[in-house]
Amino acid sequence: MKLLPLKFAAVAVFSAFSACSLTAQAENIGSVDTAFKLIGPDHKVVIEAYDDPKVNGVTCYISRAKTGGISGGLGLAEDKSDASIACRQVGPISFTGPLKQQDEVFNQSLSILFKKLRIVRMVDQKRNALVYLTYSDKLIEGSPKNSVTAVPVDRSTPIPIK
Template sequence: MGMGRYLPGLLLALGVAQGAWAERIGEVSTVFKWVGPNDKIVVEAFDDPKVEGVTCYLSRAKTGGIKGGVGLAEDRAEVSVACRQVGPIRFKEPLKEGEEVFKERTSLIFKTMQVVRFHDKARNTLVYLAYSDRVIEGSPQNAVTAIPILPWR
């Protein structure tokens, strides 16, 4: 039996085979590195998988240098999120409170950044919370955005 049977589990453990996907919108360099890529702030977009008509934009730091270039660096915990209505809002299936809508690893194995969704029914609003966590301890750094559910133009 070859290593091929262990590869999917290894990739999942390393966070490589996650379902999250964000489209890179742009980036700016913040620190010049002589070797490897520069430290950057990247802006990415993703659509809510269960709510049609909602797109979220994330800005976050990406560590450069040699470790960052090969995927071994740990990115900072800070993240900013802004979600917007980009079309008629339609729920594709029932929503769960605090449901994860986006997740991406920010270190080799121990740290992730994620976005979860809440439905504030009393105010007819979708609320998105972005935060970072770590296996041992998380970070209080977070960002929140809200979208009132309104008729589309």
């Protein structure tokens, strides 16, 4: 019976470590305050950039809510599930290798336990486009919030598929 709290503590520490290591992939572009908090940081909407690791020349911009206050400042708050995505061509598009038809490109923890923001890349071969979906999941909830965007690739550059 005494091991159960230790398991939860281990999961919390692992989740916090994972959040730190996964957040390193995101580049913070900026933020705006949405609600003043007397103690701790304000609630915010943050903008982060993610470069697709397998597609040179494509960057995804995510806007999402970040909880402030004491719990937010300590990294213990659960951020809201709402997020928006816009992926754009920011340079010549090239591929590091063949792409899977569907592949999770990034994920970032939004709470100390279980909830993650995910970005999935899908290939639309017919239109020679890359489709990016962002959604957040939570172990006990269905119907995740989501947002989608697409980046057309010039027909002279076919998208290599595995």
